[in-house]
Amino acid sequence: MQESTRSKPRYKRVLLKLSGEALMGNQGFGVDPRMAERIAGEIAEIHRIGLQVAATVGGGNIVRGISVSAAGMDRVSGDYMGMLATVINALALQNALEKKGVFTRVQSAIEMREVAEPFIRRRAIRHLEKGRVVIFAAGTGNPYFSTDTAAALRAIEIGAEVILKATKVDGIYDSDPALNSSAKLIKKLTYREVIARNLRVMDTTAITLCMENDLPIVVFNLLHRGNIKRVVMGSRTGSAICA
Numbered sequence: 001m002q003e004s005t006r007s008k009p010r011y012k013r014v015l016l017k018l019s020g021e022a023l024m025g026n027q028g029f030g031v032d033p034r035m036a037e038r039i040a041g042e043i044a045e046i047h048r049i050g051l052q053v054a055a056t057v058g059g060g061n062i063v064r065g066i067s068v069s070a071a072g073m074d075r076v077s078g079d080y081m082g083m084l085a086t087v088i089n090a091l092a093l094q095n096a097l098e099k100k101g102v103f104t105r106v107q108s109a110i111e112m113r114e115v116a117e118p119f120i121r122r123r124a125i126r127h128l129e130k131g132r133v134v135i136f137a138a139g140t141g142n143p144y145f146s147t148d149t150a151a152a153l154r155a156i157e158i159g160a161e162v163i164l165k166a167t168k169v170d171g172i173y174d175s176d177p178a179l180n181s182s183a184k185l186i187k188k189l190t191y192r193e194v195i196a197r198n199l200r201v202m203d204t205t206a207i208t209l210c211m212e213n214d215l216p217i218v219v220f221n222l223l224h225r226g227n228i229k230r231v232v233m234g235s236r237t238g239s240a241i242c243a
C-alpha cells in the first residue's frame with residue numbers, strides 16, 4: 001500500500017460516510033462497542049492532526065427501510081424506522097468518540113431535542129470550526145432518500161472537500177469481488193462512469209449531487225486499520241470518483 005510523504009492533511013474539512021454494518025463488527029445485529037471504539041479511535045486520530053470531521057452513519061445494522069418494505073411494510077414507515085436506527089448508531093459513535101476525549105455533537109434531521117440537536121447548517125459549521133466532530137443522523141428527514149444521498153447533501157451544505165466512503169472492500173471494482181475472484185480494482189473514475197456502468201458505489205441521486213457540485217468521493221476499506229488517516233494524508237488508498 002503506497003503511503004503519502006505529506007506532513008499535513010490533504011483536506012481541511014471532510015465528511016466520513018459510515019454504514020450501519022460497520023458498527024456491527026462481527027455481530028449479526030446491533031452495535032459492537034469494540035468496533036465503535038476502533039472507528040472512534042481512527043476518527044480521533046485525524047481530528048488530532050487538525051481536520052474538521054463530520055460523519056453520517058447508516059442504520060442497516062438495525063433496520064433498513066427498503067428491506068422492511070420488501071417484506072410487506074409500508075415504505076414510508078420503513079424509511080422512518082431506518083432513520084431512527086441511524087440516530088441510535090450516531091449516539092453510539094458519539095459515546096465512543098467522547099470516551100476518546102473528542103467533543104462531539106449529533107444533529108438530527110428529525111427533531112428529538114432530548115438526544116440530539118436539530119440540523120442547522122450554520123450551527124454545524126460553527127461546531128466544526130470549534131473543533132467538534134459533528135455526526136449527522138436521521139438521513140435527510142424524508143422517506144425515499146438513502147443515507148448516501150444524506151451524506152452527499154450534508155457534505156455540500158457544510159462545504160466539505162471530500163466524502164470518505166468507508167466500505168468492507170478495498171475500493172471500487174468492475175464486478176462484485178465477493179462473487180468474482182477476478183474482479184479488478186478501479187483506482188479512479190468519473191461520476192458519469194459510475195452512473196453509466198451502474199457500479200452501485202452510492203445511489204444515483206448521491207452521485208449526481210456530487211457531480212453537480214464537484215465534490216469528490218474516496219471509497220476505501222475501513223477494515224484495514226489506519227486507512228482513514230492514509231486517505232486524508234493523500235495516500236493513493238482506495239478508489240477516487242471525481243470530475
